[in-house]
Amino acid sequence: MSDWLDVANADDIDEDDVIQVEVEGQVLAIYRLEDGFYATDGICSHAEACLADGFVMDGFIECPLHQGRFEIKTGKARSAPATEDLRTYELKIEGSRILVRLD
Amino acid sequence: MSVEAVQAFGQKEVLTKKEYKPYIVRTNRHGLVRFAIHAGALMASGAAVYASLGTWWIVPSMACHAILMAFLFAPVHECSHRTAFRNRTLNEAVYWIVCLVYMVPPTFFRYAHATHHTYTQVRGWDPDMLPENMTLRDYVLFVLGTTFWRRNFRWLLFHPFGRIDPKQRYYLPDSEIPKVIREARIIMLIYAGVAAAAVYYGSWAPLIYWIVPRFVGEPYMRWLRISEHGDCEESPDLRRNTRTTMTNRLVRCFFWEMPYHAEHHLCPLVPFHALSRLHEKIRDKLHPVGDGYLAVNRQVVGNILSPGSGAMGLDESGRTAGQRSA
Numbered sequence A: 001m002s003d004w005l006d007v008a009n010a011d012d013i014d015e016d017d018v019i020q021v022e023v024e025g026q027v028l029a030i031y032r033l034e035d036g037f038y039a040t041d042g043i044c045s046h047a048e049a050c051l052a053d054g055f056v057m058d059g060f061i062e063c064p065l066h067q068g069r070f071e072i073k074t075g076k077a078r079s080a081p082a083t084e085d086l087r088t089y090e091l092k093i094e095g096s097r098i099l100v101r102l103d
Numbered sequence B: 001m002s003v004e005a006v007q008a009f010g011q012k013e014v015l016t017k018k019e020y021k022p023y024i025v026r027t028n029r030h031g032l033v034r035f036a037i038h039a040g041a042l043m044a045s046g047a048a049v050y051a052s053l054g055t056w057w058i059v060p061s062m063a064c065h066a067i068l069m070a071f072l073f074a075p076v077h078e079c080s081h082r083t084a085f086r087n088r089t090l091n092e093a094v095y096w097i098v099c100l101v102y103m104v105p106p107t108f109f110r111y112a113h114a115t116h117h118t119y120t121q122v123r124g125w126d127p128d129m130l131p132e133n134m135t136l137r138d139y140v141l142f143v144l145g146t147t148f149w150r151r152n153f154r155w156l157l158f159h160p161f162g163r164i165d166p167k168q169r170y171y172l173p174d175s176e177i178p179k180v181i182r183e184a185r186i187i188m189l190i191y192a193g194v195a196a197a198a199v200y201y202g203s204w205a206p207l208i209y210w211i212v213p214r215f216v217g218e219p220y221m222r223w224l225r226i227s228e229h230g231d232c233e234e235s236p237d238l239r240r241n242t243r244t245t246m247t248n249r250l251v252r253c254f255f256w257e258m259p260y261h262a263e264h265h266l267c268p269l270v271p272f273h274a275l276s277r278l279h280e281k282i283r284d285k286l287h288p289v290g291d292g293y294l295a296v297n298r299q300v301v302g303n304i305l306s307p308g309s310g311a312m313g314l315d316e317s318g319r320t321a322g323q324r325s326a
């Protein structure tokens, strides 16, 4: 099991928003929803758009390029043209820092 | 060439994410009102065709009906982006209806159109790219709709048998192929049912009110649509490879605001009803903006007849006369 990695400051993400972080060569999207923080792959599984350029809507991230949708908590692709799920990552908050585990 | 090198870009150059957000709000109201206007106008023009059968009035009434039917491309397109209605079930229901009438397969069109957005104006990647070094013959054939119908008939006739053009396979993830084939079969069955019913009842209605106007009207839509990217820069920069065309309210209404085409490509999450507001915000960053469809078509033809003549009417900054005077 890999280490927890410090990726961002929790205060840098508004509620119902998303930011992109790069950690160990991997691009992740970190979301803040009403009930907490979540992490998924940061690149859309359809045509490689950056999901952090998209918008959080009702618990989904809508891809900025073709409006494919993924459920943030599970990474499940819910709307074409996105069909492949995103990976989700374990995440925890320590103080004001966001830590994720990559595997 | 790498995928990143050909992917369209430009949104971040015209708008921050914070500025973008207020424009993406979807509603059911705007879509329902626009759809009701469009469907109501189609019913009225259909009634005019009925009332004028056997008289010379059939010519203008059929022209109106055909043009309104060609404008159904607009809700097809808007629903394919899922921005027509906030309610997604409603969006998909209307999408199916307008796709059936307009004669395009919903899922396949959505993927083909997504590919056009990813690789706008990148030759070899953009499926909607106009022919290279377009000749007058290419222009005429395009406007007549030959390219459009050839492509659509292939979709509608071959997909039910599982035959997807290998050159178009890259639009589709493998997992969507069964869905595309299933949909194509359903569409074929529906069309066959309409044809069988027409023959059984000896009715010409589908031909008079749907098929004939559908074919008669398409050249008008092609003529409008050539201005979206025709003679624009061949590069992934959406500020320069896509054209917004200024036009009157009537066209904007039935085209569901798609004349604001550069705005749409730059910010595809923005629903049709917010595009005019977005235009006000970013119009200075768009080159070119067309001064009406007639002017743009003239420019396109002018450039075909004398290439490099600068018939696009752009100054060094890429602005048209209309933009300079605005």
Ligand code: FES
Pocket: A044, A045, A046, A047, A048, A049, A063, A064, A065, A066, A067, A068, A069, A080, A081, A082, B114
């Ligand atoms: S790139 Fe995300 S849906 Fe197409």
